[in-house]
Amino acid sequence: MSAFLLNRFSQSIVLLVIVSIIGFTVLNFMPGGPLAQFGLDPGMTQKDIARLAEQLGLNRPLWLQYLDWAWRLIQGDWGHSFRDGSSVLAVIGRHLLATLLLMGTSTALAIAVGTWIGIRGATHRYSLFDYCATICAMVALSVPTFWFGLIGIYIFTLKLGWVPAGNMYTIGDGSVMDYLHHLILPSLVLSLVHVAIWSRYMRTATLDALSQDFVKTARAKGVSERRILLKHVVGNALLPMITLAGMQLPSILTGALVTETVFTWPGMGRLFLDSLGYSDYPVVMGLLIFSAILVVLGNLIADIVIAIVDPRIRLG
Amino acid sequence: MSKILTSYSRRDALRMVAVGGAAGLIAPNLLGKPAFARTPSKPSGRVIVGLGQEPTVFNPLMVHIEVDDGVHFSVFDALFRIDPQGVIQPNLAVEVPNQKNGGISEDGLKWRIRLRDDVRWHDGKPFSAEDVKFTLELIMNPNFRSWRTAGHALVRDITVVSPTEISWRMEEAFAPYLSFLTETFIVPKHILEKEANPNNAAFNQAPVGTGPFKWDKRVAGDHLELVANLEYFGEGPHIERLVFKYIPDLTVLYTQFKSGDVDLVGQPYITPDHYAEAKALPNRVVTLLPRTSFESFYLNLERPQFKELAVREALYAAIDKEAIIQGLYYGVPTPTETFMPRQSLYFNPNLPLHQFDVNRARKILDQAGWAPGAGGIRAKNGVRLSFTNSTTSGDPLREQVQQFLQQTFAQLGVEMKISNLPAAVMWGEFWQQSKFDSVIVGSTYLIGADPDVTNRLHSRSIAAQGGRGSNNAQYANPEVDALLDKGARTFDPEARRAIYHRVQELVRRDLPFLPLYQSNAVEGLKKGINGFVPNGNTRTESWNALAWYWAS
Secondary structure (H helix, E strand, C coil): CEEEEEEEEHHHHHHHHHHHHHHHHHHHHHCCCCCCCCCCCCCCHHHHHHHHHHHCCCCHHHHHHHHHHHHHHEEECHHHCCCCCCCCCHHHHHHHHHHHHHHHHHHHHHHHHHHHHHHHHCCCCCHHHHHHHHHHHHHHHHHHHHHHHHHHHHHHHHHHHCCCCCCCCCCCEEEEEHHHHHHHHHHHHHHHHHHHHHHHHHHHHHHHHHHHHHHHHHHHCCCHHHHHHHHHHHHHHHHHHHHHHHHHHHHHHHHHHHHHCCCCCCHHHHHHHHHHHHCHEEEEHHHHHHHHHHHHHHHHHHHHHHHCCCCCCCCC | CCHHHCHHHHHHHHHHHHHHHHHCCCCHHHCCCCCCCCCCCCCCCCEEEEEECCCCCCCCEHHHHHHHHHHHHCCEEEEECCCCCCCCEEECCCCCCCCCCCCCCCCCCCCEECCCCCCCCCCCEECCHHHHHHHHHHHCCCCCCCCCCCHHHHHHEEEECCEEEEEECCCCCCCCHHHHHHCCCCCHHHHHCCCCCCHCCCHHHHHCCCEEEEEEEECCEEEEEEEEECCCCCCCCCHHHHHHHCCCCCHHCCCHHHHCCEEECCCCCCCHHHHHHHCCCEEEEEEEEEEEEEEEEEEEECHHHHHHHHHHHHHHHCCCCCHHHHHHCCCCCCCCCCCCCCCEEEEEECCCCCCCCCHHHHHHHCCCCCCCCHCCCCECCCCCCCEECCCCCCCHHHHHHHHHHHHHHHCCCCCEEEECCCHHCCCHHHHHHCCCCCEEEEEEECCCCEEEHHHHCHHCCCHHHCCCCCCCCCCCCCCHHHHHHHHCCCCCCHHHHHHHHHHHHHHHCCCCCEEEEEEEEEEEEECCCEEECCCCCCCCCCHHHCCCCCCC
C-alpha cells in the first residue's frame, strides 16, 4: 500500500507541474492581460499602466514569473488576487461553501435517481420506460444547461411563481427553508445532465452484470429475481461507478460554470469565469491547481475504495 | 458656515430634479408623486441595486472599474461633487476654490481648500486636513496600486494649514484638476498609515469612510450591504440599507428586475432589446440615462483616402443614422454631432445637424473630382476610394451597422471592406498606433467630467507620430491645439465654455470622425423609489443614494 501511495504521490507532483506550466503559459498568451481593461479608461495614461505592470510583476520574463509563483506556492503562499488584493486561498474559501451546497445536492440527487433509472432500464430493457429514459437522457445531454436554466426560470418563476429566479437566498432572510427554496431549481437543472450520464453508465453496467455466469447460476438455483438483483447484480454493477464517482468528486468543489451564472449562484464556477474575465492570474492559477489536486485525490480515493470493496483488486 | 451648507443636498437635489425634468430625462411626476415631498424622519427600508459585474475594489484610490464607483460614492466623500448639470459643488470642502474667492491664485499654481469642521469617520474619529494630505500622498506612493495619477502628479508642497485648511502648489496651471478631485475620495489617515502594505490592507475589504453609508458586510460573488450612517454631515441617508447585488447574466438581471428581486437596475443596465418590453412593465419606471460614451465612425486621417475633407463629408452624408438607431439599436441611443456628452456644461447644442442625403454625398464626391473608375469604385490621382473598417468581433449589432454602411457606401462608389478583430488585438497596437483605415468605436473623451480633450484631439497626442496620448485619428489642427492649451489653463467655467464650444465647432467641421450617437443606458427602478436622479457626469447610477427613499 505504501509503495502504491508513494508511486501515486510522485506521479501527482509531475502532473501538477505539467498542469501548472501549461495553465500558466496559456493564460499569459491570451491576448489582453490584466491591464487591458484599463487601456480604454480615458484617465489612465500609458505611464499608469506601465506602473501597474511593474507593481504586479507583469513586466518580468514569463519564466521568471512562473518560477516566482511556483516557489511561493511550495512555501504555501498562493498569492494575492489582482482584483481585490485578498489572498487566493481566502478568495477560494469565500466561494467554496456555495458550490458545495449546490453541487453536493445535485450530485446526490443525480446519483440516486440515475442509479435507479439505470437499473430499471436494464432490467426492463426495451420497455417503454427504457425508451423514454434513453430519449430523455439524450435530450438532457445535448441541450445546453443554460437553456434549461432560463426555461426553468421562465416557467417556474415568471409564469408559475413557485421558485425564486436564482440567488442562493433572499437578502435579509437566509433561513434554512429559504436556502432550500432557492436550491430546488438550480440543483434540478444541474442534476439533469448528471442523471443522464449516470443512468447510461449504470444501465450498461447492470446489463453487463446481468449477463454474467453467476447470475445464471443463481437463477438455476432458483433464487428470486429480486434477490438476484439486490444481492448479485447491483453490487457488481456499482463497481465501475466508483471510478465515475471519483472523477465527479472534483466537480463538487470546483462548481458549475454555466448553472452558477444563470442562477446567480456565488460559487467556484462563477469565480473561475469572473477571474478569467478579469485576467486575475493568481486566482485562475490557484483554481487550476486546486482542481488538479482534487482530480488527483478523487482518482486516488476511487482506487482505494475499489480495492477495499473488490477483493480481486490489489494495490501496489 | 457649515450650518448653512447642511441644506446643500436637499436644495441641490431639488434643483437637479427640476432641470432634469425640463431636459425630458426624468420627469418628477414619473416617480408617482413630486420628488422629495416627504422624506422619512429616520432612515428606513432597503434598496437592492442589481449589477452585472461584481464590485470588488473598496479602497477608492486603488485601480478599479466603473462598477466599483457606486460603493465609493456611498461610503466615501470627495472634496467636491459634480451635479447632473456638470457644475462642481462643495462636499468635504466648504466652498469650491476659484480665482475670485482666492482659493486658486491668479496664475493657477497655488491652491487653498477650506474644509468642513463637522465631519467624522465611520469609526467616530474626526476628519481633518491631515486625511486629505495623506490621500493625495498615497495616490503618488510608488508602491501603491493607485488608479489615475493625472493631475495628482503635478501637486507639490502639500501643507496642512489647520485641521480645516490645506494648501498646495501645482507644477503647472491645470484647470481639469478641480473636476478630477470630484472623484478623488478621501481615505482615513489614522487607519491606513499603520499598514505596511496598503495594497493588501484589511481596510480594502472593510472600508471606513465619511459617506452616507457605512460598510456592513460582503458575501463574495453575491452581494454587499451598506447601512445608513446616522451621523452623516449632509442630508440623508433616507434608506436604512443599500445593497449591491451581483447578477452576472444580463437576461437574468432583467428577469430579477421583472420579478421584483432587484429594485433598481445598475450597470450595465437593461439590455436595449428589452427596452420596449421594460417600458410597459407595471409598477416600474424605465428611463433612458445619458452616458458619457459616444459611438463614431472613426477615420485614420493619414490614409490618402481620408485626407480630403470632401470625402469625409460625403461619407457622413451617406450615413442613415436614424435607420441605424431605430432599426438596429431599438431606438435607445441619441444622435449626436460631437464627442461632448449632452449632459456636460460644455456641450455645444448649436452644431450643424447631420442630414442623410446620398445624392448630396454623390455630388460632393463628383465636385471634388473623385470619379468612378474600375469596378465602379471612385478614384482620384491614383487613390481608390476603398478602405477597411474594423471593430471588435463578436458584437452583432456593430456588425450589422457595418454591413448596412457597406451597402450604402457601395451605392456611392465607395468600397468598404470589413475586417474585425478580437477586442484585445483590436484595441492594442492596431488602435493605439493608428494601423487601421477606419473603425467603429464607442469611447469616452472626458476624464471625469472635465471638458479637456487634449489626450484625444491635440496634435501632441498622436502616438503613431511619437506623441503621448490617444489621438489615433492623427487629427492636427493648430487652432484646436491652441484652444486646448488655453482651456487647460483657464479656470472660469464660462470662459472655458466658449473655448470648448469652439473646439466642438472645429471638430464638427473637420470630421476626424463621423459622430453617430451618444449612448444611453436603459435604467429601470421600482415605482416608489423617490429621489433617484441620474447624473451623466459620474460613471454610476448610485452617485446620490443618500437622497433615495421609499414613498411611504
